[in-house]
Amino acid sequence: MAFCVYCGGPTETRDHVPSRVLLDEPYPPQLPAVPACKLCNETLSKDEVYFACLIECARVGSVSAQAIQREKIRRIFQESPALVVRLTQARTETDNGISFAVEYERVKKVVLKLGRGHVAFELNEPKHHEPHTLSVGPLMCMPEDVYGYFETPPHSSIWPEVGSRAMQRFVSLNPGSAGWIIVQPGQYRYLASAGPPVVVRIVISEYLGCAITWN
Template sequence: MQTSKTCVFCGNPANTREHIPAKQFFKGVPENRLITVPSCSDCNKNFQKNEDFFRQFLAGFLMDRSDHAKKLMENEVSRSIKRKPALGIQMFSQMKKVNLYTKSGIYLGPKTMYRVSDLDYKRINSVVEKIIKGLFYHEFGETIPEDWIIRIVWINPKRDKELGLTEMAKELKWNVIKDDTFAYGHQFVPETFQSIWILDFFKTPIFYILLINRTTAKEN
């Protein structure tokens, strides 16, 4: 078990705290409503670049479905892009407007499509892993054992149907940090804390995470 003097992410001595998810998602939310966990300055610094990209990706990806994501994209994200033009150029080069139709041909209107590269997946998954490590500590007061596997699944209609995620979500214990921004649900095995999680950003379930030890993984 890690203590409050140990960094949740690397195991080195903690000299600060880290917000879960990053504080940049929660403008105007009182500090006592946000989740923080023990961290070290090196980890905090190393997270920053990918977390900036993570916020910009989610805001751009979901701005057609969320007024809050759209406002975030038009304000904080736009200002961030002005400070770091290269990241903005990369992001916008991977976005385009498309006309969306149902399978029966009903027109649903223009939507933003984002092409996710292999590097993007890696960067985004690293932030999701950081969030899960923080939430695990927040819920159980322990760090995820080093020999456990963190499986991250990006939720889409096909995966939702295959895994039964809509029904599964109804059985999870949910914690809403900010109604229009972030919530998470989880369910765990007593004593071992092996668990399933769903991360919801801007009222949209985006990531399904399975935390299991290697023995369980081999059996499945």
């Protein structure tokens, strides 16, 4: 692939998908990486940090360093007091429990970038246009049937192109290879299906579920 998988611009660097702020150290060997332009590689990094911190705070219901479980997020909080203030202001506690107001445009941009990266890496199929659907939310907020659907890898009527990652996984002897790809157990998994429609689903921290489709 000679072009940035996010915008179709010139390839200037390689971008890890998922970005490392969503993973804990030690990182898994051979992290997926895709060609990207410098602009796409750099412009979203603040949003990615916000996204990773928001997920952790929402998951534990707190912004306090004692409650945060991911060491990386604790470190980010020490270095970014402004982000802590922002997330503290986003937190509400009522009789129904704790919730966080989400800066949805930022979340959407990060999820779309992840989806585009996974599709390019797995299916050799850059998707520069807008997706048909994009949804993000905690797994536990999904009704049971929706959750069951979300967890089930879609049936693909297209056989993958020779040489694509999906083809390698298709012929792989690893029994789990047709469905979810586990990047880091408990922290990040995804699936990509050639469809149609092309589908990417992502689970982060076994808390947040993301689904993107392109017709």
